Amino acid sequence: MKGSLLLQRSLFAIVSLLSHKDYICEKYNSIRRIRNTKCLIFAKFVLNLKTMDMKKLIHLAKKVSENAYAPYSKLKVGAAILTKTGKIFSGCNVENASYSLTICAERNALFSAVASGERDFVALALYSEDKMLPCGACLQVLSEFSDDMTIFVAWDGGVEEYRLSELLPKRFPL
Numbered sequence: 001m002k003g004s005l006l007l008q009r010s011l012f013a014i015v016s017l018l019s020h021k022d023y024i025c026e027k028y029n030s031i032r033r034i035r036n037t038k039c040l041i042f043a044k045f046v047l048n049l050k051t052m053d054m055k056k057l058i059h060l061a062k063k064v065s066e067n068a069y070a071p072y073s074k075l076k077v078g079a080a081i082l083t084k085t086g087k088i089f090s091g092c093n094v095e096n097a098s099y100s101l102t103i104c105a106e107r108n109a110l111f112s113a114v115a116s117g118e119r120d121f122v123a124l125a126l127y128s129e130d131k132m133l134p135c136g137a138c139l140q141v142l143s144e145f146s147d148d149m150t151i152f153v154a155w156d157g158g159v160e161e162y163r164l165s166e167l168l169p170k171r172f173p174l
């Protein structure tokens, strides 16, 4: 009976997953849905994917931060953004002697993705040596494409996970 019940639940979970068209791309939403089915096997599978993405994103954000052009602030920042199609784009901050022309790593990563035809995003990782949250300008620009992507804030001491909607509850609309 136990085996049969497990099989039944597994089949139910498979059907749930397959009926969710973009289940890989929308795995963060899937986690919540799968938790509702109480199928731990598949929840674990999806959670592992999430952990893998997070590590990869942070690794790339850290790597690209080495290319940051920050002669004025000395603050090197890197960002990596994950698209729904599974692609990753990265960017670093580029400062300018005319300070207001400086651009942040998050926007550089996003613009690079958009220039490649991507407009749907799942998560962004931000890395700097010391903990730093995205600025309001970057949050507004990210919110143009997603109301609720995951934001990983990583520094040499740890990682924190936020939702975009949490960091920017009310974006500027038109």
Ligand SMILES: [Zn+2]
Residues within 6 Å of the ligand: 104, 105, 106, 107, 134, 135, 136, 137, 138, 139
């Ligand atoms: Zn910014």
